[in-house]
């Protein structure tokens with residue numbers, strides 16, 4: 264695909280001048296309609312069957328992981344969990360398109376993507392379990408720690424990608440952010456730096472319609488979030504974020520072009536958060552349940568299942584096998600998460616600096632003595 | 642010691658007269674030539690050589706891929722430096738002025754200071770953020786802030802500030818080699834101060850204070866731009882018959898308790914001097930921790946000579962704000978030299 268050509272039907276409605284070629288399509292690009300039927304697309308290439316099957320498998324695993332994590336909050340095993348239910352096409356499609364040497368810069372929303380990338384689920388949940396701020400080694404799977412301050416990871420991705428170019432490495436950084444995060448200054452600084460440096464970065468905006476309670480209409484007056492890339496000279500596209508085939512195809516093409524030295528790409532994926540912002544949020548205060556129902560009809564998992572079944576690539580047995588594998592993994596996660604974790608308070612003082620300072624060593628001793636005294640009194 | 646380092650040591654062993662700005666420039670040049678992962682970037686640091694010329698000539702010598710101008714966005718300068726460090730590089734970035742580092746505050750406090758801890762030491766961020774700070778140059782608003790306490794209050798950061806050209810060289814070299822992120826505060830009013838010295842970065846360590854002048858009656862604690870003022874005050878006090886020990890902290894965080902406590906236990910009296918506002922300022926921490934560790938050695942409360950609790954004044958009024966030699970001498974006078982009231986109260 265090319266990122267420069269207008270796509271959809273009436274792109275560039277403003278007049279057809281040269282700069283309109285940069286404008287994203289009015290209609291999000293897609294490969295599959297909500298019923299899983301193939302749409303004619305001149306822009307996107309349908310992924311091969313084995314990729315589609317893997318997308319399906321991973322989305323089922325991801326969704327089950329996600330519902331298990333939400334359940335763990337109810338049992339007090341997780342401090343909080345922001346669900347990505349309904350956003351599986353983005354979470355999985357993007358990760359499967361990454362090459363091993365590429366980097367993922369996820370947010371708090373993207374535990375599912377992190378697990379799909381290969382991070383151990385318990386390590387992925389360490390943050391939300393309240394055990395430590397990040398449970399995995401970023402260098403094992405090239406996954407940065409989950410980022411909570413909105414959009415601050417965008418500039419990290421640009422820096423890492425630019426460093427790769429300086430070092431002559433073939434690495435692309437994919438950074439995830441939400442619709443709300445596009446209003447933060449760092450998003451704009453990152454887009455600008457990436458464009459000026461031609462850094463190999465893919466910005467994947469999961470536009471799920473809300474930033475906690477605030478709808479997109481209160482977030483921006485731009486015609487689309489993809490338009491935000493245009494002003495910085497970043498090639499920008501808008502896609503159906505509930506179409507796993509389209510997400511995979513778009514991210515795959517973006518990674519190839521960024522790796523080829525053509526600079527960054529911004530992808531606005533239109534999706535929807537089915538659950539509340541987190542388990543602690545009450546979505547009924549700001550959105551109509553009918554809206555959720557309408558989006559359930561656009562579900563990414565059943566969409567791909569319908570498509571694969573229709574093509575004879577998936578049968579009931581295969582579906583059942585994937586679901587049972589997901590069930591097994593959820594059971595394993597439950598079992599592991601129900602074991603109380605052993606935490607060492609001395610760790611609090613261990614990693615503040617490369618080498619512990621005398622003052623921190625003293626504070627560590629003071630805390631240890633306090634804990635000992637408390638235990639003696641018990 | 643490597644061959645280059647040895648050659649360097651020999652070359653540097655000759656005392657030269659050098660300004661602080663030139664010493665910083667030398668430090669960056671030497672770091673760039675000895676470690677190919679070192680990068681220098683920021684606003685106007687390339688072609689122009691920085692508004693204070695600290696990066697003068699570096700882009701020409703080391704090329705645009707290692708020394709370069711960025712778009713104007715401080716948060717992105719620090720944020721991209723973080724990403725680069727995650728990928729094995731050692732960025733030494735410049736903030737153009739103290740107050741213009743504030744847009745980067747979130748990146749500094751939420752990520753730069755915390756990523757090592759967040760990842761249990763798996764991610765190291767050997768990044769130096771150079772910030773020209775402080776007043777005394779007739780700068781207009783936003784160009785004269787002493788912002789050290791914002792950074793020293795943030796665990797995970799090292800905060801360093803040189804008081805002399807030779808320290809500027811040594812501390813910057815060590816800051817660049819340091820595995821921790823370092824906020825490197827350059828007292829801009831001393832950029833043009835000269836010293837004849839040997840430039841060598843192995844003889845002192847980045848986290849230790851130094852006794853600049855020995856004395857027996859008072860410990861005068863200073864850093865950055867106030868070191869020279871403190872030295873002048875110590876000399877003036879000598880005329881009054883007072884022997885002042887001047888300590889240049891160099892490392893504001895971590896704090897070198899050992900050196901300072903040892904001095905104060907000898908002298909029994911201390912004054913801390915800084916340009917920043919007094920309330921909630923760095924001097925409060927110094928006074929508090931020294932009182933905790935030296936209470937029974939103290940002959941008088943620890944006093945602070947600091948800026949007023951006001952926004953930094955306009956250029957024509959700044960002389961009223963900056964700690965002066967006279968104010969330091971006045972503080973010495975208030976150190977209860979003949980006061981026996983405490984003793985009397987105790988005996989009644």
Ligand SMILES: Cc1ncc(C[n+]2csc(CCOP(=O)(O)OP(=O)(O)O)c2C)c(N)n1
Pocket residue numbers: 372411412413440441442443444445471473474475536540
């Ligand atoms: C800098 C910053 N401000 C505020 C918050 C609190 N906060 C957490 S999530 C969120 C909404 C973000 O919405 P969006 O970017 O659309 O992502 P989503 O949660 O929908 O995935 C807010 C305001 C934050 N994490 N960081």
Ligand SMILES: [Mg+2]
Pocket residue numbers: 441442443469470471472473474475
């Ligand atoms: Mg959102």
